[in-house]
Amino acid sequence: MIWRAWLGAALLLGCARPGEERTLADRQVGHAATATLRVDVDDGLAAVRVLEDDMVSLWANAPSLRVQLRFAATFPETLRLEVHNCMPRSALDAGLVGVRASGREAGNVCWFELGPLDGRPASLALAPPDGQTPSAFRFAVMSDVQEAIDRVQDIYRRINREPNIDFLLGAGDLTEHGSAEELERFQRELQGLDIPYYTTLGNHELRESPSLFQPYFGRCNQSFEWRGVRFTLLDSASATIDPLAYDWLEDWLRLGANGLHVVAMHVPPRDPYGLRELAFADRNEAAKLLARLATGGVDLTLYGHIHSYYHFENAGIPAYISGGGGSHPERFDHIGRHVLVVSADPASQTLQVEVVRVD
Amino acid sequence: MNLRHHRSIRPVPGWLAPLLIATTAPPALHDPIPALALPQPVEPRASPPWPELAAVFPGALVFGSGTWLQGRTATTERLLLLEGASLLAIIAGGLVVYETGAARHWAGPAELTIGLGAGTLSASFLANLYATWAPQTGWALPEPKPPLLAASVGYLYAADPQFADHHFLTTELDAHLGPWHLALDTAHSPTPGNQRIELLAGYRALGQSAPGARAGEGSFLEPQIGFSSHRFDSDGFVSSVLQIGVDSRLDAQQLLPDVQGGFFQAMVGVARQALAFDVPGTQAHDASSMLLLRMGFGLYLGRAAGILPTGAPASNAGELEFYYDHRRDGFAGGLKTTGPISGFAGHLGLSGEYRFSEAWGLRALAEAGSHWVFGISALLRAGSP
Numbered sequence: 140m141i142w143r144a145w146l147g148a149a150l151l152l153g154c155a156r157p158g159e160e161r162t163l164a165d166r167q168v169g170h171a172a173t174a175t176l177r178v179d180v181d182d183g184l185a186a187v188r189v190l191e192d193d194m195v196s197l198w199a200n201a202p203s204l205r206v207q208l209r210f211a212a213t214f215p216e217t218l219r220l221e222v223h224n225c226m227p228r229s230a231l232d233a234g235l236v237g238v239r240a241s242g243r244e245a246g247n248v249c250w251f252e253l254g255p256l257d258g259r260p261a262s263l264a265l266a267p268p269d270g271q272t273p274s275a276f277r278f279a280v281m282s283d284v285q286e287a288i289d290r291v292q293d294i295y296r297r298i299n300r301e302p303n304i305d306f307l308l309g310a311g312d313l314t315e316h317g318s319a320e321e322l323e324r325f326q327r328e329l330q331g332l333d334i335p336y337y338t339t340l341g342n343h344e345l346r347e348s349p350s351l352f353q354p355y356f357g358r359c360n361q362s363f364e365w366r367g368v369r370f371t372l373l374d375s376a377s378a379t380i381d382p383l384a385y386d387w388l389e390d391w392l393r394l395g396a397n398g399l400h401v402v403a404m405h406v407p408p409r410d411p412y413g414l415r416e417l418a419f420a421d422r423n424e425a426a427k428l429l430a431r432l433a434t435g436g437v438d439l440t441l442y443g444h445i446h447s448y449y450h451f452e453n454a455g456i457p458a459y460i461s462g463g464g465g466s467h468p469e470r471f472d473h474i475g476r477h478v479l480v481v482s483a484d485p486a487s488q489t490l491q492v493e494v495v496r497v498d
Numbered sequence: 499m500n501l502r503h504h505r506s507i508r509p510v511p512g513w514l515a516p517l518l519i520a521t522t523a524p525p526a527l528h529d530p531i532p533a534l535a536l537p538q539p540v541e542p543r544a545s546p547p548w549p550e551l552a553a554v555f556p557g558a559l560v561f562g563s564g565t566w567l568q569g570r571t572a573t574t575e576r577l578l579l580l581e582g583a584s585l586l587a588i589i590a591g592g593l594v595v596y597e598t599g600a601a602r603h604w605a606g607p608a609e610l611t612i613g614l615g616a617g618t619l620s621a622s623f624l625a626n627l628y629a630t631w632a633p634q635t636g637w638a639l640p641e642p643k644p645p646l647l648a649a650s651v652g653y654l655y656a657a658d659p660q661f662a663d664h665h666f667l668t669t670e671l672d673a674h675l676g677p678w679h680l681a682l683d684t685a686h687s688p689t690p691g692n693q694r695i696e697l698l699a700g701y702r703a704l705g706q707s708a709p710g711a712r713a714g715e716g717s718f719l720e721p722q723i724g725f726s727s728h729r730f731d732s733d734g735f736v737s738s739v740l741q742i743g744v745d746s747r748l749d750a751q752q753l754l755p756d757v758q759g760g761f762f763q764a765m766v767g768v769a770r771q772a773l774a775f776d777v778p779g780t781q782a783h784d785a786s787s788m789l790l791l792r793m794g795f796g797l798y799l800g801r802a803a804g805i806l807p808t809g810a811p812a813s814n815a816g817e818l819e820f821y822y823d824h825r826r827d828g829f830a831g832g833l834k835t836t837g838p839i840s841g842f843a844g845h846l847g848l849s850g851e852y853r854f855s856e857a858w859g860l861r862a863l864a865e866a867g868s869h870w871v872f873g874i875s876a877l878l879r880a881g882s883p
Contacts, residue, residue, distance in 0.1 A: 155659050155869040157834045377834050378841030379868065382659045406841055413771070413786030414606030416824075420841045421831030421868040422788075423730065423737065424660045426773050429784070430734035433777040446599055454775045455782035469599035 273367025282443025287465025311341025617793025636759010640716025652875020743767015794821025
């Protein structure tokens with residue numbers, strides 16, 4: 140491990156933007172085309188997993204999606220739209236395009252057969268009926284599963300027992316090495332979870348270069364709104380935020396300024412136990428990020444990376460580290476595997492966080 | 499035939515392992531300074547350039563490969579001992595980190611051990627190169643003592659994409675009043691909003707400039723206390739750091755008796771960083787601890803004339819040091835490593851000073867962390883030794 144660390148350090152000398160490639164690739168997420176069909180997911184909130192002339196398969200990384208379809212001169216009569224990691228009770232508003240059939244399969248897969256198509260562009264909106272209405276709800280938070288994937292169903296069963304959880308938010312380190320096999324395994328295991336899982340990546344997803352995260356799960360940096368609460372996921376897997384993502388963050392902070400705003404990322408800007416330094420590589424950049432989050436009115440920050448549970452404040456914002464996904468735990472902390480369950484109430488502008496132990 | 503010379507020496511006792519150069523410095527500083535004379539001729543095992551090449555490979559894996567080919571067995575043994583002790587420290591610290599899952603109250607000491615091991619390993623590798631490549635007497639002797647006053651004005655470039663300010667005017671003021679050391683460093687961007695000021699006070703407890711110090715030694719042990727304030731007004735925060743630590747230097751000959759003109763440098767300490775955020779409508783402050791660890795290897799530079807015809811090194815005209823610095827609150831930040839140690843490493847640096855006369859000189863700096871930092875400044879000294 141030491142020689143890899145030094146080799147990595149040597150290779151990274153002068154690499155001031157290690158996340159640049161991923162951040163640029165974020166802009167391509169949700170956009171794909173064949174000779175006859177072009178798909179654009181607004182804000183890149185889903186990865187296009189399969190695209191054929193008469194079939195689109197998406198992996199949703201947000202509860203609500205808007206999808207634009209454009210056809211060439213030749214187009215199919217019908218189109219099958221599959222959305223994996225689909226929010227329960229999601230309904231499709233296909234506009235002028237008819238929905239011939241629809242269904243839902245195990246593992247949070249929803250599908251729709253669209254047609255007849257007339258070659259005109261189609262604008263689709265997929266969301267549960269109450270998704271944009273501000274109302275109280277709960278969500279869970281999990282990170283750092285890594286090599287503990289064999290035991291992850293324990294966590295999912297525990298989350299499934301919790302009432303009224305809308306989705307599970309991930310703060311990275313889904314896998315140990317970020318390989319295609321591990322990412323596919325993680326997605327297969329999600330079939331045991333009753334709710335969808337929206338996530339960013341962690342440093343362990345960077346062990347494959349380039350990272351395979353985006354084709355499987357979607358953008359590393361993204362933001363969406365759910366029931367009046369804005370959620371922003373940032374890519375801090377390289378112990379930094381890419382400058383381009385800071386530009387996006389400005390927009391997302393503006394969008395979330397008038398309501399509750401939750402920001403999640405993998406590596407925390409600062410380690411609550413400072414001597415350990417499991418945090419951003421540059422303390423000044425960490426302070427800059429926290430200053431922006433605080434000025435932007437962020438209400439809650441969620442992190443992973445450290446395999447334990449911590450509650451503290453950064454720049455006056457409540458902060459939680461929850462690395463309880465089962466990977467090599469921090470000893471002597473008496474926590475063990477756990478998830479966070481957050482109760483959000485846009486009406487009272489409150490977020491309450493509780494620890495739910497799995498073991 | 500190329501005859502190298504070395505003194506007859508005893509093996510280093512086990513406690514001299516380089517787990518902490520600072521801790522080895524005090525007993526070493528009481529030892530007599532190894533003399534430049536009285537070398538014993540030794541028969542090299544290979545002629546140039548094989549020792550010089552062997553210092554790189556297999557020297558990168560087995561320290562002292564070059565000096566062994568030069569027939570310098572005792573130095574080879576000590577380089578190997580340094581390497582072994584360094585690896586032992588890394589493994590021991592790594593085991594604690596792994597077994598405890600980087601537990602909060604164990605991680606600090608364990609990571610200090612890893613850092614000391616890694617720093618000593620790097621410094622020892624450089625010492626291995628220096629021992630093989632440099633003239634046996636080195637290129638220069640240590641400066642007898644630091645000048646009463648050294649002031650510099652310069653320019654620093656920080657290739658930092660995270661902040662708008664890249665160009666800084668720097669000033670440094672160093673005063674050595676007997677054993678007392680006072681320093682004031684500043685960096686100002688031409689546009690308002692990014693200013694850094696550092697104050698430091700130290701006391702030479704042992705070695706150069708310390709009470710009872712002997713002439714000719716560059717080694718020292720200096721407990722220090724310091725404070726820095728870095729304003730990022732345009733980004734809405736101010737970082738203030740209070741630190742205590744011990745800076746030390748050990749002339750290479752104290753560890754490697756036939757290696758002269760080089761030095762090991764180590765600084766260990768702790769700091770407390772306070773961040774004050776300019777957030778409208780609220781008072782937001784953060785505070786956290788920092789592990790301070792800076793380890794390096796350097797060499798003394800002589801006048802352009804180099805080694806004198808007599809074979810003795812030239813008088814000191816400066817020094818060059820390669821180092822690892824664990825702190826990440828400066829302009830360079832920490833290396834952006836990936837994998838399990840993501841965010842853990844500090845930065846690497848190369849600093850140097852060269853004086854064209856007793857009064858005038860240049861200082862230069864290059865650091866690689868989260869971003870590159872380059873600095874150069876004009877140096878003026880008064881009260882030179």
